[in-house]
Amino acid sequence: MDANDFLLIGVGGGLGSLLRWQLGRVIDRLLGTAFKFSTLTINLSGALVIAYLSTLLAIGWEHRYGTVVTSLLLTGLLGGYTTFSTMQLDAVQTSRANGHALAVVYLVCSVGGGLLAAAAGVALARSQGVGP
Amino acid sequence: MTTASVLVFVGGGAGAVVRELLVLALGRYSAAFPVDIFAANMLASFLLGLVFGLHQVRRTSDNVALLISTGFCGGMSTFSTFAFGAYSEMASPGEFGLSLLYVIASLVMGYGVTLLGLQTAAQFRRA
Numbered sequence: 001m002d003a004n005d006f007l008l009i010g011v012g013g014g015l016g017s018l019l020r021w022q023l024g025r026v027i028d029r030l031l032g033t034a035f036k037f038s039t040l041t042i043n044l045s046g047a048l049v050i051a052y053l054s055t056l057l058a059i060g061w062e063h064r065y066g067t068v069v070t071s072l073l074l075t076g077l078l079g080g081y082t083t084f085s086t087m088q089l090d091a092v093q094t095s096r097a098n099g100h101a102l103a104v105v106y107l108v109c110s111v112g113g114g115l116l117a118a119a120a121g122v123a124l125a126r127s128q129g130v131g132p
Numbered sequence: 133m134t135t136a137s138v139l140v141f142v143g144g145g146a147g148a149v150v151r152e153l154l155v156l157a158l159g160r161y162s163a164a165f166p167v168d169i170f171a172a173n174m175l176a177s178f179l180l181g182l183v184f185g186l187h188q189v190r191r192t193s194d195n196v197a198l199l200i201s202t203g204f205c206g207g208m209s210t211f212s213t214f215a216f217g218a219y220s221e222m223a224s225p226g227e228f229g230l231s232l233l234y235v236i237a238s239l240v241m242g243y244g245v246t247l248l249g250l251q252t253a254a255q256f257r258r259a
Binding site (some may be wrong): 083112 | 137140141142143144145146147148149151152155156159162166168171177178179180181184202203205206207209210211212213214215216217218219220222238239240244245246247250256
């Protein structure tokens with residue numbers, strides 16, 4: 001990893017974070033409920049896109065830098081756009097305000113949905129005749 | 133751009149770079165259980181709990197909270213690689229069990245360290 005990769009990851013991470021922040025505010029305004037649809041929507045869409053693009057371009061999930069696509073787009077932008085920490089904070093706050101059951105439902109929807117979104121991204125790319 | 137946007141951009145960019153420094157440092161130990169992404173997600177979750185909690189008790193300003201919570205912690209942690217990596221390894225022969233362990237450990241420990249961060253911050257509540 002060289003200085004160029006750091007720059008691309010930093011710029012991508014910054015842009016992805018801005019996108020997450022703004023989109024999250026819009027979704028919270030439209031669907032401001034006890035269930036955090038904003039983080040869920042952001043994370044599931046990010047998982048779908050990274051799986052689709054990686055499969056389309058034959059890039060493994062562990063390939064994180066070296067090209068503009070891996071450094072800027074996958075590791076930087078999509079990494080900054082999605083968030084694991086906010087998902088956990090959402091779960092703790094949901095548990096405190098609405099009980100453990102809703103928090104468990106939220107985490108299961110996030111992680112189960114994330115795995116399904118990744119599977120859907122891979123399947124979508126393969127249906128276009130690319131990938132292994 | 134407004135001040136808030138600059139804070140989110142700078143924090144998010146720095147967080148993403150720190151995440152990749154962890155990948156550089158720990159990547160060689162990573163396989164179906166990616167300890168590098170795991171470490172980035174756990175550290176960011178603890179820090180988010182801590183800074184969010186400090187902001188709630190008014191020990192940090194709105195701008196610092198935006199820079200660290202929305203920017204840095206959001207940029208340092210990643211859900212896309214977490215989900216795609218876990219799915220890829222689950223679909224690989226012989227890696228399902230370890231990848232499932234990665235998902236469960238990430239969920240349980242991530243929740244625990246977020247709570248720990250919040251509780252640590254509560255100690256700083258002004259008397």
